[in-house]
Amino acid sequence: MRRTGLNALLVVAGLGLALAGCSNAVKAPFDPGVCYYVVLPEDGQTGAARFNVVARDQPQIEVCAARLEEMRLRFLRMGGKNREIIGSYQGQFIFIDRSGVSFARTLDGSRFFALARSGDGRLAVPGTIEQPRELPAT
Template sequence: MTRKTFVSAAAPVIALGLLGLTVAACAQKGVEAPTETGVCYHVVLAEDGKSAPQINVVARNQPQIEFCAARLEEMRLRFLRLGGNNRDMIGAYQGQFIFIDRGGVKFGKTLTGQRFFALTRTGDGRLAIPGAIQREIDGRPVAVAP
């Protein structure tokens, strides 16, 4: 008893096409944050979403990523005082991206991946370490979580 299998003439072409797409997807790298030590950057994403982002130096000799976030927050507030309307900002420091928005500051390794919550906003809009904000409940101080 023999078994016949029919292979479509298009099957090798489809397989080759899928292999090509897989290789292209693996070879394509996302935007990486600059890794220069102690340099804080402002990242401006292209409006079309296809061009490479513009990366500008904001400050040098920044000892920690939190200091870079503070420089970016100063810049964001200065732009708002001058009449700007962009309330969100993206920066970079030593291979990590910094995301500043109305909720606070988050860090991430990529522009589109997971983000680590780092600083929260106080009631008056300043940035603080989560858990450092205290309020009283029934006469006892309690740390406020984000």
């Protein structure tokens, strides 16, 4: 009887620790129409993520992604080396890298691929990029 009570106590304690670990996850702000650039602490450093305002009154997450891409390119032209950035818009994270733009509800969660890079590096909706067709052999 004592063993069953001890096992139940261990299970409850384990669940409490698991839930406590989830509460430390970085959450994106839900401010309507505000586009943020997310600065995560570097490896080995402690501290919370910082959310820097890039633009206000943005109507859609895609427009926020465009503002973040514009900021990324401006920093690269000034000699910056950061080719991948993270932003947030109304509770969702925006990831911009060399393949394009993707969205996620959490930093570690699965990502929804939203915008692809065209041949010249611009961002476009994936279905609008046409691939060259091969002509049938004659």
